[in-house]
Every structure is written in C-alpha cells, then in structure tokens.
Amino acid sequence: MLSESSAATVRATLPAVGAAIGEITTVFYDRLFEAHPELLRDLFNRGNQANGSQKQALAGSIAAFAGALLERPDERPDAMLGRIAHKHASLGITRDQYKVVHTHLFAAIAQVLGEAVTPEVAAAWDEVYWLMANALAAIEERLYAEAGAADGDTWREYRVESRHRETDDVLTFVVRPTDGAAVPSFRPGQYVSVRVELADGARQIRQYSLSGAPEGALRFTVKNVGGTPAGEVSRHLHERVREGDVIPVSAPFGDVFLEDGDAPLLLASAGIGCTPMIGMLTHLAATGSRRPVTVVHADRAPRTHALRAELDSLVARLPQTDAHVWYEEPQGPWPAERTGLLDLSTVEIPAGTTAYLCGPLPFLRAARAQLLAAGVAAADIHYEVFGPDLWLAQG
Structure with missing residues (x-):
C-alpha cells in the first residue's frame, strides 16, 4: 500500500509527527474554521471542538493509520476506516471535502514542524493522507449508493409523532417520514443523524442510536447532556421539539450492528x-x-x-x-x-x-x-x- 521510499520516511518521522500531532490538529482546525466558518457552524460538533475530543480523535486516527501501514503493510485497517466512514456518511461528507482538509492539514504540518518538513517528508505524509482519504471516500460512496443517495444527501424530513419521557433527562422520539414513503431499512444497533437549527442559526448534527422499530417509523432515544459544554442538540430536542414538529433525519448508518447467527x-x-x-x-x-x-x-x-x-x-x-x-x-x-x-x-x-x-x-x-x-x-x-x-x- 505505502511505497517503500515513503514507508522509510514515515517510519523515521512518525515519532516527531506523533509528538506534534496534537499541536498540528489544533492549528489545522484553526485554519480550517477561519477559511470555512460554515463548517464549524453547520457540520462539526461544536461541543467536541470545545472540549478537544474531536482534535484528539483526528490526531490519533492519523497517527494510528500511519502506524498500521508500517506494521501491517499488506493489510488495510478496515476497522478504523469503517468506523470513520460510517460516521462521515451520517454527516454527508463527500470526496471533495477531503481536498479542503488536505490543504489546511498540510499547511498546519508545515507551520508546526517548520524546516523538518522537507519535500521528501511532505511527499511521504501526503501519500499516507491520500491512502486514508481515498479509502474513506470509496467506503462512503458505497454506503451512499446502498442508501440510494449517490450524492451523499441522505437527509429526509420526519414529523415527530410522539415523545415519551423515560427519565428526568431522557426522552424517546418516534418520527415518521413526511413524504409518506417507507422508512429506510437498518440493522439493529445502527444510528441516525438528527439536524436541528439552533437559536444562533447554526445547524448542528448529532447521532442517536435507533432504540426500536415502530411500523413505518423510526425511534431514537436522547439524553439531555449536561456539563460544560452542555449538549446543544440534546437540549434543543428536549426543550424545543414537540409532537408535530418536522426535523431532518439521515439514513441509518453504523458499523456496529447485530449479526445474524446462533452464537450466544x-x-x-x-x-x-x-x-x-x-x-x-x-x-x-x-x-x-x-x-x-x-x-x-x-x-x-x-x-x-x-x-x-x-x-x-x-x-x-x-x-x-x-x-x-x-x-x-x-x-x-x-x-x-x-x-x-x-x-x-x-x-x-x-x-x-x-x-x-x-x-x-x-x-x-x-x-x-x-x-x-x-x-x-x-x-x-x-x-x-x-x-x-x-x-x-x-x-
């Protein structure tokens, strides 16, 4: 998968890149959101950005992917790629967005590592990035095709049929497509994305596991997330979304689902x-x-x-x-x-x-x-x- 020359360079530079990857991702997101503020407003989870968990995940996944290429050069780390691809598909990520990420990520690498990023080093890590990005894009395109949305737009409008309180901070929502068409099929354990428009105009997206399968509807259960930062979308769903309201819901995705069989x-x-x-x-x-x-x-x-x-x-x-x-x-x-x-x-x-x-x-x-x-x-x-x-x- 990774060329021999690039593998040698990546192996030699992985400790330095790994040590700086946290700073690199911080600079990357700063640059990305400065150039594309709409991504933070309407795509990325603002709570995960605020608490740093998304930065840790991106940093760790890049380093882990590079490490996997070196340790098992004849194998693709499908578990990692599948997990990320399903989450990306639930957000509607498309191949052209990987080009935007590449621009700002490699600018961040150059800014943080400075002269250590020789043309040879840049070319080697460029190869790592595009191996990962192209593999993810291919998986995501397959998922979109299976969902009948080749362009990545799996969103449909659903009307809230009922909301039921489970505990003081947990609600279950039953939603039905407004177009009267059948709900998409899904595997037990998968999730859907729900998009809401918040008071400041941001359209934030969160994923919720499907907790049941009412006839002709979808059911998901939402905990009102407290803490700092509190859950923007969960709070909105609890406080603002009522029976009869219409919300956009994605097709179901998720790489962890109940497999058929007879094993315990x-x-x-x-x-x-x-x-x-x-x-x-x-x-x-x-x-x-x-x-x-x-x-x-x-x-x-x-x-x-x-x-x-x-x-x-x-x-x-x-x-x-x-x-x-x-x-x-x-x-x-x-x-x-x-x-x-x-x-x-x-x-x-x-x-x-x-x-x-x-x-x-x-x-x-x-x-x-x-x-x-x-x-x-x-x-x-x-x-x-x-x-x-x-x-x-x-x-």
Whole structure:
C-alpha cells in the first residue's frame, strides 16, 4: 500500500509527527474554521471542538493509520476506516471535502514542524493522507449508493409523532417520514443523524442510536447532556421539539450492528448506552429468536435507568435471555453483588459468546478486559462509543 521510499520516511518521522500531532490538529482546525466558518457552524460538533475530543480523535486516527501501514503493510485497517466512514456518511461528507482538509492539514504540518518538513517528508505524509482519504471516500460512496443517495444527501424530513419521557433527562422520539414513503431499512444497533437549527442559526448534527422499530417509523432515544459544554442538540430536542414538529433525519448508518447467527450473545451497556441494546433485543423478540442472550447493564440508580421497563418486557419475551443490572446508588432492597460498578466475573458467559458493548470509554475498557479474562475472543467483542472514538484512534 505505502511505497517503500515513503514507508522509510514515515517510519523515521512518525515519532516527531506523533509528538506534534496534537499541536498540528489544533492549528489545522484553526485554519480550517477561519477559511470555512460554515463548517464549524453547520457540520462539526461544536461541543467536541470545545472540549478537544474531536482534535484528539483526528490526531490519533492519523497517527494510528500511519502506524498500521508500517506494521501491517499488506493489510488495510478496515476497522478504523469503517468506523470513520460510517460516521462521515451520517454527516454527508463527500470526496471533495477531503481536498479542503488536505490543504489546511498540510499547511498546519508545515507551520508546526517548520524546516523538518522537507519535500521528501511532505511527499511521504501526503501519500499516507491520500491512502486514508481515498479509502474513506470509496467506503462512503458505497454506503451512499446502498442508501440510494449517490450524492451523499441522505437527509429526509420526519414529523415527530410522539415523545415519551423515560427519565428526568431522557426522552424517546418516534418520527415518521413526511413524504409518506417507507422508512429506510437498518440493522439493529445502527444510528441516525438528527439536524436541528439552533437559536444562533447554526445547524448542528448529532447521532442517536435507533432504540426500536415502530411500523413505518423510526425511534431514537436522547439524553439531555449536561456539563460544560452542555449538549446543544440534546437540549434543543428536549426543550424545543414537540409532537408535530418536522426535523431532518439521515439514513441509518453504523458499523456496529447485530449479526445474524446462533452464537450466544452478551449485550453490555452503561447509562444511555442501553439504547442500541434495546434495539437489538427488540429485533430478537420480533424475529422469535432462540439465541442464548445475556444482558448486563450498569447505571447510577433506578431513577436514571432509561428504558428499564422495556428491558424487563423484552427479556420476558425471549426464552433464553436473562438480565443482570448494577446500580451505584440502589433504591430500596437490592443485591449486594449487583451494587457498584459492573463486574462480569459474577456472570456466567457461555463459550463462543459474541459481545456487544456500548457506553462511556472507561466502561468499555473495563468490560472488554473482563470479557477477555473470561475467555471471550477479542474478535468477538464489538463496541459502540458515543462521540469521537478516542479508543480506536489509539490503535
């Protein structure tokens, strides 16, 4: 994939580029948004820009991609590329935008590294960039073709049919296409993008897992994100979007979804990470699945556990399914072994289990380590993380 001459140059310069990649990406985004302020206003997640997580993800993915080319020159890092491509497709990224990124990224590299960027070094890293960019663009174009939107415009208008409060800070929305046409097909565990126009005129986009499949509609569940910065889009959806309102929603995307088969399943989630798991359980129940399923969930307290009643109902409908829930702050009688953080050592995990995880990064790391210790193969552990995937970017 990477030419021999460029591979030698990249190998020699990767430590220096890796050490400076954080500064490079900061300069890159400054230059990009100065030249194209509309990208920050209408495309990039302003919250992730403010807290620095998007910069970390970009920096890590470039360095990790270069490292993968050197370590496994005959293999393409498809897991990384697929994860990024699905997120890009949910935003409507197209091939021409990679040229804009290239212009400002390489200007940032030159600005930060100065004279160290010789023509040879620039050519080598240019090759790395276009190997990654062209591979991503090709995957994204395939995803658009599958969605019936070759130009990357997968947006449709949906009317909010209902909104249901799950907890104090979680709402479930059911939306139906305004054109009366069928909803797009999707795989259990995938997400859609939702675009809203905020008070300042910005059109911000966020992704939400599909938590069910009502007939002729889509259902997604949204936690009102607090903290600093608070979630702009989640707050808008909670406070401003009512039944009857129309919102743009993308076609479903996502590289983590329930695969067909008969292997035992483990669905592990924390907090609002329960949403794709409820989507998977809904599918299993609707298809009359008899697969052995173990559901594990960790939450702050019963009052914060979204979709709790639905979890109980779905488990009751599936003949070989059991659920284990941990609460850090139980209310009323609760087993001591299910109090505190998730502990999979107390759960029987059948041989050959395929696991799906969703939640914050510390939870994913802990759950994955426990699954590996229990003998689950690394290749059989799949995860979804909300926001920039800093774990994947670390290689």
